[in-house]
Amino acid sequence: MGQGARKQLAELLDDSERRGDFSTRVEMPAHALRIEVDGVGELPLPLRAPVTRKLIAQARQARFGLGEQTLADTSVRDTWEITPDRITLGGPDWQRTLSGVLDAVRTALGLPPTTVLRAEPHALLVYGKGQFFLPHQDSEKDDSMVGTLVVSLPSHHTGGELVVEHAGRSITYRASRERLTFAAFYADxxxxxxxxxxxxxxxxxxxxxxxxxxPADETGGGPVADLSHCLTEHFAQSAEQRYSYGHPKATPPNRLVYLLDHEYTQRGLGWDLLKGADATRAALLRQAAGQAGCEAVLALAEVRETWDAVPPYDRYDYYGDVEHFDDCEDEECEGECLLDPDGEPGAERRRSGDFSDYELGDLIDDEITLGWWTRPDGNGGEQISLPVPYAEVCASTDNKDLTPYQSEYEGYMGNYGNTLDRWYRRAAVVLWPRQRSFAARAEAGSEGALRELQGHLDTGELELARTRARSLAPFWKHQGSGAAAAPLFTAALRVAVGLGEADTAAMLLAPFGVETLSERHAPDLAEVAAQYGRTWARGAVGNWFGPVGAYTGADRATWLESLPGLCAVLRAADGDGDAVATPLVEEAWQATEERLTGWLGIGREPERRAGMERLGTTLAHILRAAGPETADTLTTALRGLPDTALECLLPALRTAARRPAAVRDGTPVGRAFRSLADHCEARLTAAVARPVRAADDWSLAPAGTCRSGCDLCPDLDAFLTSRTRRDMEWPLAKDRRHHIHSRIDLADLPVSHTTRRQGRPYTLVLTKTNAVFTGEQATRVRAETDLAWLREKWPRPRG
Ligand SMILES: O=C(O)CCC(=O)C(=O)O
Ligand SMILES: [Fe+2]
Structure with a gap:
């Protein structure tokens, strides 16, 4: 019963819940109980007359207590009775059902949550026509007996009501024909x-x-003791999961988040500044925390709830007509316009406002996030971002009984909708066991955790630091990227060095983005790599880059500009900076190579050129950062690419030429660029030397086949490669026309393609344009210009 402790806590802190009633009734399905009686066997429920008569055959006339005596007097009590030793209760659901009933009874009767109720069978009673029991009070057979629970088995009958009375009030209970009914009342x-x-x-x-x-006297008694007991129980039981239907998580919850009722600002949130009931509740909780060995802080929470909601529909005016929005002219509208006064028909019907008159159905979803909390020592607070799982939430007041600061209603949208989102700001008391304080706080704000770990390392408590650091693993994720995360990264690097434990160090450093790395981290990076080795360093770098193509929101292009500087400082640092620099360059190259391959496949020239140009700049940075071996590998790969790659290589050479000192001949980097320059020169020279297209030559390169078996692509290629054909009239159905349109567009071919909308199917008209000649001419001119630039800026060394 993971939820039990939280519920009890909420009740204990809710004053109104503490006034209980003298009697209550609960219903349960009949299959929850299997009941067997000696001499009769299992009783089929609902009970029918033949089985009931068998029961009576096994029963005796019931007696009743009068003072010290036990009497059988049918003018006071007339019923058949079977003693408990002859009854067996069971069934797979019985224990759970009964404990649920007893929980509900305890709450309804206003017993404190620290009380556990038990029910002990007393008798099975059968009342036939005319039988009854006159008003009486049950004798308390046991010191711990507080009342009676009457379980009525389902059966068809009339009369036989149970009437319970207390302090001038009386309640009448009737049994059900189909279900089990439980009536409980106090013994008095x-x-x-x-x-x-x-x-x-x-x-x-x-x-x-x-x-x-x-026992109350053990901890001084009173509500604080009860609360403290609930806290201990909450942190000892495995955390309950909302939708797991009885499969609790193996581990106990990390925290308890008790939501207060009033709103507070960051500055106005303090133990002495709480308002109304919050003040008493927080004070009680804080005392209880002390007794239960817990730490307590105050926090600010943001709550969102999504409800299934029904608008106050069917608004009728004075004459009984459905009311409409002022300018609604839709004859079939039955008042929907009131929900959607300014929307187009069928447009998204989402709007904000006050929806307090809407009827709430089921709670579909909710989300609680803590955004700020006070430090346990009471000195100020810190910004955090901590989602609160279901198993940690506790409140005496439901969100829906408070006023949301914002609401949004979404009308029915076909597959979802009719939902009301509500946002609340609530304060909270957050508690955790003192011995788990490190993890509880670290999960929310990592900076404090690292500071504490460093503290332990500084005072020589190595084992403690290691144990604590390991405890971060389950939630040490997404520590960020870029300048904002840089100080955190520095702290993590130092702790990683100090721990001397490779796996834990890797875990601590893993959740940073590569954009966090800058020259000022170089000394620590070189040290950590020297300590744990090159393989370890390669793994760490892989983590910082993250999965290829993953969008991190960080500006990688800007960071890559800093890569040559970073790698230079790394290689010069004490330790093994190259162990970090080399995989940094390799990973950067891998990502770039992938993008390069992507651009090479793009047919539209202006787009491709722009992309390739940007990539060229990046490539120059990567090459400049590379060590001799990596530089070799890269140039070999680049020289193997088709001519189109020159659209990237030339911009790379232009970028490099702007820093002649960095690419001096004779240095490994200089040699790499030299080799690329030579390669480009050879390709351009060959292009320029190609004969000019003859005036009657309309042949184009084939566009290729989209997939094997396509019967259109080969026909298109036959037309494209033909030296003499300029036009083609092609009757094609719509889908097939589309295919050809998109092939031509994607490859950006110098062919116009229009549809003549006559006959069936329509005819696709293809015409090779003058761009066959002008495009080639432009390419030739560009090649000549590039070649001239190359010969000037990258002259071949003489000799
Ligand atoms: O049968 C009942 O509902 C109540 C019986 C009763 O009051 C008793 O056994 O003391
Ligand atoms: Fe009774």
Whole structure:
């Protein structure tokens, strides 16, 4: 019962819940109980007359207590009775059902949550026509007996009502024909069973026994002791999961988040500044925390709830017509316009406002996030971002009973909708066991955790630091990227060095983005790599880059500009900076190579050129950052690419030429660029030397086949490669025309393609344009210009 402790806590802090009633009733399905009686066997429920008569055959005339005596007097009590030793209760659901009933009874009767109720069978009673029990009070057979629980087995009968009375009030209970009904009342209540007028009434009476889980005197008693007990229980039981249907998580919850009722600002949130009921509740909780060995802080929470909601529909005016929005002219509208006054028909019907008159259905979803909390020592607070799981939330007041600061209603949208989102700001008391304080706080704000770990390392408590650091693993994720995360990264690097434990160090450093790394981290990076080795360093770098193509929101292009500087400082640092620099360059190259391959496949020239140009700049940075071996690998790969890659290589050479000092001949980097320059020069020279297209040559390169088996692409290629054909008239159905349109567009071919909308199917008209000649001319001119630039800026060394 993971939820039990939280519920009890909420009740204990909710004053109104503490006033209980003298009696209550609960219903349960009949299959929850399997009942067997000696000499009869299992009783089929609902009970029918033949089985009931068998029961009576096994029963005796019931007696009742009068003072010290036990009497059988049918003018006071007339019913059949079977003693408990002959009854067996069971069934797969029985224990769970009964404990649920007892929980509900405890709450309804206003017993403290630290009380556990037990029910002990007392007798099975059968009332036939005319039988009854006059008003009486049950004798308390046991010191711990607090009342009676009457379980009525389902059966058809009339009359036989149970009437319970207390302090001038009386409640009448009727049994159900189909279900089990449980009526509970305090032992000091007078009660009676009215005569049965037809059929049989069958009840199982049970003594209600109360036990305190913890005697009041043990911790001084009172609500604080009860609360403290609930806290201990909450942190000892495995955390309950909302939708797991009885499969609790193996580990206990990390925290308890008790939501307060009033709103507070960051500055106005303090133990001495709480308002109304919050003040008492927080004070009680804080005392209880002390007793239970817990730490307590105050926090600010943001709550969002999504409800299934129904608008106050069917608004009728004075004459009984459905009301409309002022300018609604839709004849079929039945008032929907009121929900959607300014929307187009069918447009998204989402709007903000006050929806307090909407009727709430089911709670579909909710989300609680803590955004700020005070430090446990009371010195100020810190910004955090901590989602609160279901198993940690506790409140005496439901969100829906408070006023949201914002609401949004979304009308029915076909597959979802009719939902009302509500946002609340609530304060909270957050508690955790003192010995788990490190993890509880670290999960929310990592800076404090690292500071504490460093502290332990500084004072020589290595084992403690390691244990604590390992405890971060489950939630040490997404520590950020870029300049904002840089100080955190520095702290993490130092702790990683100090721990001397490779796996833990890797875990601590893993959740940073590569954009966090800057020259000022170089000394620590070189040190950590020297300590844990090159393989370890390669793994760490892989983590910082993250999965290829993953969008991190960080500006990688800007960071890559800093890569040559970073790698230079790394290689010069004490330790093994190259162990970090080399995989940094390799990972950067891998990502770039992938993008380069992507651009090479793009047919539209202006787009491709722009992309390739940007990539060229990046490539120059990567090459400049590379060590001799990596530089070799890169140039070999680049020289193997098709001519189109020059659209990237030339911009790379231009970028490099702007820093002649960095690419001096003779240095490994200089040699790499030299080799690329030579490669480009050879390719351009060949292009320029190609003969000019003859005036009657309309042949184009084939566009290729989209997939094997396509019967259109080969026909297109035959047209494209033909030296003489300029036009083609192609009757094609719509889908097939589309295919050809998109092939031509994607490859950006110098071919116009229009549809003549006559006959069936329409005819696709293809015409090779003058761009066949002008495009080639432009390419040639560009090649000549590039070649001239190359010869000037990258002259071949003489000799
Ligand atoms: O049968 C009942 O509902 C109540 C019986 C009763 O009051 C008793 O056994 O003391
Ligand atoms: Fe009774």
């Amino acid at each position: 209540c007078r009660h009676e069973v009215k005569p049965v007028t037809s059929g049989y009434r069958i009840t199982l009476t049970m003594n209600l026994l109360a036990e305190r889980v913890r």
